[in-house]
Amino acid sequence: MDNKITEKKRVLRRRVRDFCEREIVPIAKEIDQEASFPWEVVDKMGKLGYFGIQAPPELGGAGMDTLSYTIVIEEISRACGALGLCTSVHNSVALFPILAFGSDEQKKRWAPSLARGEKIGAFCLTEPNAGSDASGIESTAIRDGDHYVVNANKALVTNGGVADTCLIFTRTDPEAGRRGISVIVVERDTTGFKTGDLENLMGMRANPVASIRLTDCRVPKENLLSKEGMGLKIGLAALDVGRIGIAAQAVGIAQAALEASVHYANQRHQFGVPIANHQAIQFMIADMATEIEASRLLVLQAAKLRDRNKPFSQESAMAKLFATETSSRVTDKAVQIHGGYGYSKSYPVERYYRDARITRIYEGTAEIHRMVIAKGVLQQY
Amino acid sequence: MKLNIIVCIKSTVLHASGVNIIRAPELSELNPFDLPVLETALLLKKKLGGSVTALSMGPQEAGASALCEALAMGVDKAVLLCDKALAGSDTLATSTALGAVIAKLDQFDLVLFGTRTCDSDTGHVGPQTATLLDLPFISNVNSIEQIDTGLRIERMLDEYMETYEISPPAALTIHPNSVQPRDISLMGIQEAFEKDKVKTMSLADIGLSPEQVGETGSGTKVLSMKQVSRKRICDFIEGTVEQQSDELLECLKKKGIIG
Numbered sequence: 001m002d003n004k005i006t007e008k009k010r011v012l013r014r015r016v017r018d019f020c021e022r023e024i025v026p027i028a029k030e031i032d033q034e035a036s037f038p039w040e041v042v043d044k045m046g047k048l049g050y051f052g053i054q055a056p057p058e059l060g061g062a063g064m065d066t067l068s069y070t071i072v073i074e075e076i077s078r079a080c081g082a083l084g085l086c087t088s089v090h091n092s093v094a095l096f097p098i099l100a101f102g103s104d105e106q107k108k109r110w111a112p113s114l115a116r117g118e119k120i121g122a123f124c125l126t127e128p129n130a131g132s133d134a135s136g137i138e139s140t141a142i143r144d145g146d147h148y149v150v151n152a153n154k155a156l157v158t159n160g161g162v163a164d165t166c167l168i169f170t171r172t173d174p175e176a177g178r179r180g181i182s183v184i185v186v187e188r189d190t191t192g193f194k195t196g197d198l199e200n201l202m203g204m205r206a207n208p209v210a211s212i213r214l215t216d217c218r219v220p221k222e223n224l225l226s227k228e229g230m231g232l233k234i235g236l237a238a239l240d241v242g243r244i245g246i247a248a249q250a251v252g253i254a255q256a257a258l259e260a261s262v263h264y265a266n267q268r269h270q271f272g273v274p275i276a277n278h279q280a281i282q283f284m285i286a287d288m289a290t291e292i293e294a295s296r297l298l299v300l301q302a303a304k305l306r307d308r309n310k311p312f313s314q315e316s317a318m319a320k321l322f323a324t325e326t327s328s329r330v331t332d333k334a335v336q337i338h339g340g341y342g343y344s345k346s347y348p349v350e351r352y353y354r355d356a357r358i359t360r361i362y363e364g365t366a367e368i369h370r371m372v373i374a375k376g377v378l379q380q381y
Numbered sequence: 382m383k384l385n386i387i388v389c390i391k392s393t394v395l396h397a398s399g400v401n402i403i404r405a406p407e408l409s410e411l412n413p414f415d416l417p418v419l420e421t422a423l424l425l426k427k428k429l430g431g432s433v434t435a436l437s438m439g440p441q442e443a444g445a446s447a448l449c450e451a452l453a454m455g456v457d458k459a460v461l462l463c464d465k466a467l468a469g470s471d472t473l474a475t476s477t478a479l480g481a482v483i484a485k486l487d488q489f490d491l492v493l494f495g496t497r498t499c500d501s502d503t504g505h506v507g508p509q510t511a512t513l514l515d516l517p518f519i520s521n522v523n524s525i526e527q528i529d530t531g532l533r534i535e536r537m538l539d540e541y542m543e544t545y546e547i548s549p550p551a552a553l554t555i556h557p558n559s560v561q562p563r564d565i566s567l568m569g570i571q572e573a574f575e576k577d578k579v580k581t582m583s584l585a586d587i588g589l590s591p592e593q594v595g596e597t598g599s600g601t602k603v604l605s606m607k608q609v610s611r612k613r614i615c616d617f618i619e620g621t622v623e624q625q626s627d628e629l630l631e632c633l634k635k636k637g638i639i640g
């Protein structure tokens with residue numbers, strides 16, 4: 001049985017890699033430079049199940065486990081960080097909360113089109129005055145008969161420019177502090193829904209990250225996910241899963257940087273030999289490979305715990321912290337190995353370097369992760 | 382006319398270090414030349430109805446994995462012929478074994494093969510199996526179309542296209558460039574590996590004795606295998622861009638690389 005699982009993962013990785021190398025790698029540079037969202041490829045990815053990796057088959061998904069999910073996200077990110085971000089956020093923090101906290105009715109309504117990639121999901125927590133401190137959000141959703149009237153100003157929303165189904169974190173009870181936060185699903189075609197200009201980002205440029213503003217949006221009360229006041233609980237549960245995906249994304253970007261560096265080091269000659277013969281380069285390559293492997297194992301551990309229904313929050317935070325910092329270090333070394341050409345857009349490593357940088361910030365900054373991890377560890381002994 | 386199609390596929394070895402090849406699953410991959418064959422069969426089924434059965438001879442894990450890929454692409458059934466006595470089979474013994482399985486399977490109209498494999502490159506197995514089964518055979522097939530009297534088959538040669546007519550049953554090898562194989566969906570992979578649909582058969586099941594296959598059943602024996610590295614030389618072509626491209630074209634033509 002174990003062998004069969006191993007075989008499945010191997011075939012999965014190989015086939016996803018095949019697809020990404022044929023369809024995504026050739027356009028990755030262009031969509032980064034032009035900051036354009038590649039609809040054509042996204043449509044294909046949708047048909048292949050990349051937007052419903054863990055959703056059950058009866059709701060249009062592939063019904064895979066978390067481990068498979070991390071393999072798919074790693075491989076997409078190895079080709080293009082921005083599409084890794086798009087699929088990671090869509091699968092984990094947009095679709096997963098609907099599956100985990102939605103009623104049967106809500107699942108039937110939203111999950112199939114999301115799982116098939118016909119609609120794109122977004123997770124709208126951050127606001128101009130609320131980043132790391134999610135409880136600081138100011139959006140409101142005030143009950144009016146069978147509707148909520150939602151007013152929200154959401155910032156830095158991944159997929160924001162294209163998302164149809166948006167999870168809005170908002171205050172249904174402005175007096176109740178942390179307990180007054182709820183999640184309301186708002187669809188793009190709702191009157192009063194407006195997307196701001198796309199952010200002109202340093203990396204992940206092919207992802208249409210944008211602000212979303214809701215002005216007096218009347219949303220049926222049936223769009224409330226779970227119950228009023230459950231917002232932070234849903235958010236934290238989603239981010240626990242999401243972080244495994246971001247960690248896998250960071251591993252994928254780092255892996256691409258390592259492979260590019262190995263090719264370059266073998267082919268570039270200085271002082272009469274390939275630079276790969278210089279010990280200084282070898283040591284960088286050794287550290288890069290070792291840290292990537294360690295990150296991948298942390299991701300694997302978190303994913304396996306989740307698949308076994310064991311607590312995985314701490315492990316997911318550790319995987320995210322370590323893998324994202326690894327990704328920054330590895331892509332930095334990749335630029336160094338490429339010398340001056342690494343700083344040029346003629347080679348892909350400068351893109352990896354830019355893409356890797358944000359993984360240490362979104363879905364919880366490294367600082368917040370250290371606080372969370374420390375809290376757990378300090379209680380443990 | 383519905384077509385019941387058997388597609389023979391192989392789990393190929395990615396790296397070989399000597400004569401004794403290790404067929405471990407982590408070092409194996411479904412022969413890339415078999416992917417267009419599976420695609421051809423699936424397209425025919427979609428158009429005409431019928432069924433597609435993938436058949437492979439090989440070790441348990443690597444063979445089952447290749448068959449699961451075929452199932453993930455959409456074939457209906459998967460059969461693995463697996464037996465210790467098959468180890469060391471050359472292409473003749475392989476064809477003997479595949480022919481015996483095919484003879485045991487349900488009625489079929491077409492048996493399809495890849496033109497060759499990426500790890501041995503003989504191109505023998507398709508034509509040999511066809512001969513052993515006494516089936517009409519066409520190689521390098523580019524397209525298959527149904528007509529009143531049977532099937533119209535187009536076959537690619539370097540710069541020519543031959544058109545044939547056959548009436549099934551028949552055996553064909555499919556040209557690797559004839560069709561772009563589909564991408565395998567995550568749903569396909571999940572289902573193929575979760576549902577145990579690969580049927581395993583042994584030599585006894587197909588009525589062959591161990592002597593008919595393996596090394597004793599083989600007509601040839603590999604004595605040695607070693608890597609040959611070709612010397613690479615670097616020539617500089619000079620002149621204007623036009624002159625350089627003309628000279629490059631001439632040089633490639635002389636070497637027979639382009640026609």
Ligand SMILES: Cc1cc2nc3c(=O)[nH]c(=O)nc-3n(C[C@H](O)[C@H](O)[C@H](O)COP(=O)(O)OP(=O)(O)OC[C@H]3O[C@@H](n4cnc5c(N)ncnc54)[C@H](O)[C@@H]3O)c2cc1C
Binds near residue numbers: 156201204368
């Ligand atoms: C490309 C991109 C995509 C994004 N996608 C989404 C999305 O889809 N949905 C969404 O809701 N948000 C998204 N974000 C927003 C992202 O999650 C936030 O930027 C992040 O949570 C940090 O919040 P902030 O930017 O407000 O920084 P702040 O919270 O203001 O942090 C600034 C600095 O202070 C530190 N800091 C804050 N509090 C503490 C503390 N208590 N102790 C120590 N240090 C502290 C931080 O670690 C950081 O270094 C995205 C951002 C980007 C750039």
